[in-house]
Amino acid sequence: MKYAVKTLLLLVSCISFITSTLAQESSDPKAKKILDELSGKTKGYATITASFNSTLENKQANMKVDQEGVIKLKGTKFNLVLDDYIILSDGESTWTVVESDNEVYIDDLSALTGGDINPSEIFTLWEKGFKYNYKGEETVNGKACHHINLYPKNPSEKNYHTIKLYVDKAAMEISKVVVMGKGGDIYTYQIKSFKPNEGLSDALFVFDKKKYPGISVVDNRF
Template structure:
């Protein structure tokens, strides 16, 4: 009887600890969401790394992103990727071509650039991990894991600034994709026209329309 009571107590303790951790994670993410939604726009410089030890993959790039609502302008690895929320223009500078695609509602492979700072809001369970030096870590687990190419996303949040400092996606194939925010500037005035490709600025580019 004593052993059974001990086991029941241990089980209840574990349940309560998980409940507290989930509640803490929710509190952190709710504060982060409220702060992020208060911004009219976001500009950020970041470092992107992709590592897969079994495949000998270890690549690092730097990039810049500007976000306004569902629109974004991403610059990375000789490309400008521009979206107004409905259409995506990928300007590959070296080959002087622009590929046009429609925005997909479902992106199972990775994180849509305009959602890097708000990806936690839908489709995830979450768990508080730790807090060190005012940096809070929360793990996200997809509610529909079979439909995703990753099994976990870890986000690190500056507790004082209420801003994401780092995001790491853990792929099912062993690949880790990491975004480390180097600078973060909110509420910069950005024209809506900035989020469409202006062909008149690049008259020599080839336009490849891949939309259905």
């Protein structure tokens, strides 16, 4: 159940080390200027709807998993559709619907994310707890992008050591995110479409049992 959230740049697999190179990284002015502009633009949107491709790869384990998803954001609320999962949150509780099993799991948001980044923060994740460095310009899907690396300030508390962020220079929007997990897992998220300020009803972020006749409910909040 929690796998669906972790594969959304939420971030899987714990580790126990951080290299001295990363520890010595510091935030640079060019990266900060770009990220501040990106944050300012993103925060100006009332809602965001984005579709994406995600890939989990671990070469050591000879594993590769591809998924497609759509996320809708409204403040701290989110609606995430990822293959067989639908995850809804009103900012406090979450409902994870597993359609193939006709089950829904209810959790507190903090319990579901395990203290990591939650989906509502995905387009402003760099604002808290990160150092960052500008790495240069790269072409991603035919678009010129800024490449900025993010490093957690408290790496021992995170499941990853580096996040590679690619920002479309012309649109000033995130084009790709690569999360480098400590256990060798690499999560790549390609943004396919990004639509701000669509009219999104609050009902999209709350589970409606009437839509799922006979569904089994597992409430983990108590």
